[in-house]
Amino acid sequence: xxxxxxxxxxxxxxxxxxxxxxxxxxxxxxxxxxxxxxxxxxxxxxxxxxxxxxxxxxxxxxxxxxxxxxxxxxxxxxxxxxxxxxxxxxxxxxxxxxxxxxxxxxxxxxxxxxxxxxxxxxxxxxxxxxxxxxxxxxxxxxxxxxxxxxxxxxxxxxxxxxxxxxx
Numbered sequence: 804x805x806x807x808x809x810x811x812x813x814x815x816x817x818x819x820x821x822x823x824x825x826x827x828x829x830x831x832x833x834x835x836x837x838x839x840x841x842x843x844x845x846x847x848x849x850x851x852x853x854x855x856x857x858x859x860x861x862x863x864x865x866x867x868x869x870x871x872x873x874x875x876x877x878x879x880x881x882x883x884x885x886x887x888x889x890x891x892x893x894x895x896x897x898x899x900x901x902x903x904x905x906x907x908x909x910x911x912x913x914x915x916x917x918x919x920x921x922x923x924x925x926x927x928x929x930x931x932x933x934x935x936x937x938x939x940x941x942x943x944x945x946x947x948x949x950x951x952x953x954x955x956x957x958x959x960x961x962x963x964x965x966x967x968x969x970x
Contacts, residue, residue: 811857820846826894868895888916890926927963
């Protein structure tokens, strides 16, 4: 595998935003399809990069996927407690799936969390993200149902599942 994981460069924000948006749309993860408000957040990589660390997986200068790593205490954290880092918006282009790209991105986040002295790393995921769940569980993350939550309480089917990894 000749895939490098590194910080996203500004000229990669647009392609990564589109990969992320299309991954969520293609997997049926947005309740309102193209009109879903969250789609704008998924595409706005520059906004994420200003508040967190956006990592990309690249092969021969082509973006294959990315993830947002929120350091401990970062403003983009949804469920992280003090001393925990958080992973958000993991996405891999359809043509790159099954090649270890998602796992490499998660491992890079784990390495960053350890380097920063975090005691753990957490993430939220949708019930339908079965491939991602397999990656998380293979890497030692465990389900923490007591941390499950819903970002839009009036949409009952949007309950997010929480996972954590003690470092």
